[in-house]
Amino acid sequence: MTFTRQGCLLVIAVALASPVLAEGPDPVRGAELFPIRCVECHVITDGAEKKIGPSLKGLIGRTSGTLEGYDYSDAMKTAGIVWSEQTLKTYLVAPRKMVPGTKMNFNGLKRPGEVEDVVAYLLEAGT
Ligand code: HEC
Incomplete structure (x- = not known):
């Protein structure tokens, strides 16, 4: 494999400048982000408890728009998305695009590493 000198320097510069990206997904950081970005509208506890949004307990493997007792939009009910690492990463970056x-009145997790961290947390807490 051949790398140009500039290419190598760029890779090193990016690695030095963004320790967040270099470290990979971190559920602990996700657990810190969840209260800041999601708790306003979501609980992640058992039962029918809900806020503006549905409870995210049991989210992983659930089909979108199917938590009983929550009044979803038609869009979410008909989307037919199964929530997984992959689908959550796409959704949470730009909910209205997917x-x-x-x-869900939320613009998305745009900062580098943010979506990976939150999804790593959801994979642990949202089961
Ligand atoms: C301003 C309120 C608000 C914020 C902030 C918010 N959500 Fe939501 N969320 C909602 C609403 C409302 C819905 C239901 C959407 C619908 O029916 O179209 C929803 C739906 C969802 C769903 C689909 C659930 C299902 O049962 O199909 C997921 C997943 C989700 N939100 C994750 C998150 C995560 C993770 C965060 C934080 C990064 C977040 N949301 C931030 C309001 C919010």
């Missing part, structure tokens, strides 16, 4: 018409 589910146009969703009533």
Whole structure:
């Protein structure tokens, strides 16, 4: 494999400048982000408890829009997404892009590493 000198320097510069990216997904950091970015609208506890949004307990493996007792938008009910690491990463970066018409009023997790950390947390807490 051949790398240009500039390419190598760029890779090193990026690695030095972004320790967050270099470390990979971190559920502990995700657990810190969840209260800041999600708790306003979501609980992650058992039962029918809900806020503006549905409880995210049991989220992993659940089909979108199917938690009983929560009044979803038609968009979410018909989206037919099974929540997994992959689908959550796509959704949480740009919710309205993946589910146009969703009533989740959230622009998305845009900062580098943020979505990976939150999803790593959801994979542990949202089962
Ligand atoms: C301003 C309120 C609000 C914020 C902030 C918010 N959500 Fe939501 N979320 C909602 C609402 C409302 C819905 C239901 C959407 C619908 O029915 O279209 C929803 C739906 C969801 C769903 C689909 C659940 C299902 O049962 O299908 C997931 C997953 C989700 N949110 C994750 C998150 C995560 C993770 C965060 C934090 C990064 C977050 N949300 C931040 C309001 C919010």
